[in-house]
Amino acid sequence: MEPVHHDLAGGPAFEPMIQIDMEIKAFVSVWRHCDYVSTYMARMISQNRSDSVRHSNLFSSAFNELLEVVFRTRHADGELACRVSRHGATDRIELILPCVPEERRFYEEAVSQVAGIEARERYLNSVSGDLAPSREVVLLELAVDYNATLRLEEADGDAIKLVVDLPLEGLRN
Amino acid sequence: MSPYNLLPRFKAQYDANNQEFSISGVVRPQAIDELGPSIALLRDAIGRVRGVLYVNVRRLTQMNNAAFHAFSRIIIDACRARPDLKFVVITSSVVGWTSRKFGRLSGIEPNITVEEYDSEFYPGQGFLEEGGFVPILRTQTKMTWRHERAILPRHGMKPGIVMADICCGIGDFAVLVQKEFQPSRIVALDHSISSLDYARRVMREFDIRGIEYTYGDASEMLLDEAQFDLVTCRHSLQIFNRPELILKELYRICKPGGRVYITNEKNSHCLGEPRAESIRWTYNEVAKLFGHFEMDVELGPKSRRYLIEAGFEDIRVETFMVTNLDGDPQDFADVIAAWADVYAGEMASKRGDCPEFVARFRQGFQDHIFAALHPKGYAGWPIWVASGRRPQ
Numbered sequence: 001m002e003p004v005h006h007d008l009a010g011g012p013a014f015e016p017m018i019q020i021d022m023e024i025k026a027f028v029s030v031w032r033h034c035d036y037v038s039t040y041m042a043r044m045i046s047q048n049r050s051d052s053v054r055h056s057n058l059f060s061s062a063f064n065e066l067l068e069v070v071f072r073t074r075h076a077d078g079e080l081a082c083r084v085s086r087h088g089a090t091d092r093i094e095l096i097l098p099c100v101p102e103e104r105r106f107y108e109e110a111v112s113q114v115a116g117i118e119a120r121e122r123y124l125n126s127v128s129g130d131l132a133p134s135r136e137v138v139l140l141e142l143a144v145d146y147n148a149t150l151r152l153e154e155a156d157g158d159a160i161k162l163v164v165d166l167p168l169e170g171l172r173n
Numbered sequence: 174m175s176p177y178n179l180l181p182r183f184k185a186q187y188d189a190n191n192q193e194f195s196i197s198g199v200v201r202p203q204a205i206d207e208l209g210p211s212i213a214l215l216r217d218a219i220g221r222v223r224g225v226l227y228v229n230v231r232r233l234t235q236m237n238n239a240a241f242h243a244f245s246r247i248i249i250d251a252c253r254a255r256p257d258l259k260f261v262v263i264t265s266s267v268v269g270w271t272s273r274k275f276g277r278l279s280g281i282e283p284n285i286t287v288e289e290y291d292s293e294f295y296p297g298q299g300f301l302e303e304g305g306f307v308p309i310l311r312t313q314t315k316m317t318w319r320h321e322r323a324i325l326p327r328h329g330m331k332p333g334i335v336m337a338d339i340c341c342g343i344g345d346f347a348v349l350v351q352k353e354f355q356p357s358r359i360v361a362l363d364h365s366i367s368s369l370d371y372a373r374r375v376m377r378e379f380d381i382r383g384i385e386y387t388y389g390d391a392s393e394m395l396l397d398e399a400q401f402d403l404v405t406c407r408h409s410l411q412i413f414n415r416p417e418l419i420l421k422e423l424y425r426i427c428k429p430g431g432r433v434y435i436t437n438e439k440n441s442h443c444l445g446e447p448r449a450e451s452i453r454w455t456y457n458e459v460a461k462l463f464g465h466f467e468m469d470v471e472l473g474p475k476s477r478r479y480l481i482e483a484g485f486e487d488i489r490v491e492t493f494m495v496t497n498l499d500g501d502p503q504d505f506a507d508v509i510a511a512w513a514d515v516y517a518g519e520m521a522s523k524r525g526d527c528p529e530f531v532a533r534f535r536q537g538f539q540d541h542i543f544a545a546l547h548p549k550g551y552a553g554w555p556i557w558v559a560s561g562r563r564p565q
């Protein structure tokens with residue numbers, strides 16, 4: 001069995017792979033930035049996966065949803081940092097973004113909903129009932145369809161850090 | 174607006190004959206308004222059909238939740254308004270998220286079913302994809318490589334190129350190419366999970382680098398356009414019932430100025446001495462047998478026409494003959510024995526051939542083996558090589 005390294009928080013150590021930083025104002029100036037960034041980063045990190053093309057497609061699909069949520073967030077000025085790291089079959093996306101206090105509360109509530117046992121039911125209710133998905137439902141879908149786990153971590157100043165673990169390597173159709 | 178925004182990213186169409194609405198490409202709108210014409214088309218299709226509406230998302234590479242909700246709501250609402258109407262959503266086994274995401278719909282409305290498109294859509298290919306054919310492929314590659322290693326440079330192979338090997342099977346050709354020519358990157362794609370597992374195991378065990386094996390459907394690949402200097406597709410067009418669809422994809426992923434390289438057989442031209450008549454009869458029957466399952470193992474000499482019709486230029490065609498004099502005659506005999514097992518075994522049985530036919534059919538293979546191993550004998554298996562350049 002391979003040795004597992006742990007970080008200070010006690011979790012397994014994730015190896016950094018790629019990071020993109022950009023001014024949040026620049027990011028939200030063009031919708032297609034979500035597509036560009038998710039597609040580019042997906043290609044970069046998928047080369048050494050067992051099926052690079054499939055992994056890239058899945059990762060881009062999930063990451064784009066996250067970036068679209070960020071795009072629709074009301075922000076303070078500052079920088080958006082997108083970081084991807086890896087431990088075994090799991091890829092970790094960390095998004096550090098400046099946001100106003102109400103948005104911080106939105107993310108806290110949304111992440112707690114994702115962790116709830118009724119996540120799948122809430123997601124299906126939205127698909128069958130809502131005209132458009134709320135940002136919360138988009139995050140729910142990551143848990144339901146990609147087996148993602150989400151959590152919030154402290155970040156400097158008025159920023160929040162959204163951490164999403166995606167076990168895509170083992171995901172079956 | 175950046176120029177990138179002007180590029181068409183997705184396409185929706187409705188085929189009235191098949192009652193099929195299809196949407197393909199990347200669908201990531203900011204607002205639902207951007208989907209207006211496609212949504213109108215789906216609504217219109219629903220209004221026209223009776224019985225079943227097929228919703229084809231096989232070539233849908235990306236769709237964000239905003240778009241998914243919009244299309245799903247229309248389908249769900251239609252189910253509720255018209256209980257007589259059924260929807261069949263056809264996803265691709267290649268695009269990992271589609272079956273999971275669209276699969277949720279059947280849990281919401283029982284009139285929606287989701288089917289995953291896979292190799293069942295290629296009649297007869299099941300004989301060749303899983304299991305029985307692997308030993309044949311291994312030995313065949315070993316024998317053809319003696320010729321192809323000299324031929325490939327005339328068709329665009331050189332060190333440092335980016336290449337794709339489509340329908341790579343167990344990946345042995347890609348490994349030989351990697352060792353001999355050192356391309357900078359090889360993407361090797363196949364639709365057989367067991368073959369890819371084998372290929373990845375070989376890569377790990379022999380610490381081979383630079384090859385990315387990927388699961389995919391050669392007629393609808395996830396690979397981006399215009400990214401390969403050389404695209405190879407060996408012994409595969411002949412086992413698809415619609416080779417022109419594969420060629421269209423090979424053309425698409427090939428860089429302008431790059432080349433697509435194909436190899437195919439003309440089985441009825443397999444030959445041997447002594448016992449030439451029996452051998453000739455059996456291989457004529459092989460061609461008919463494959464024809465029964467919608468595969469054209471006579472395709473070799475048609476390669477030039479296929480490449481021209483697919484839009485290639487500077488077509489180069491050559492042939493080579495694998496014979497019992499190449500290396501160990503027993504290798505040749507082993508290949509024939511493996512052919513006999515599958516052709517006169519499972520395939521003949523599935524066609525419903527009578528015992529008398531099977532006995533005569535099998536005898537031709539035995540005679541081919543006899544010729545291969547005879548001290549004065551000669552046995553041959555001809556291969557057609559063809560390549561074309563994608564115009565600049």
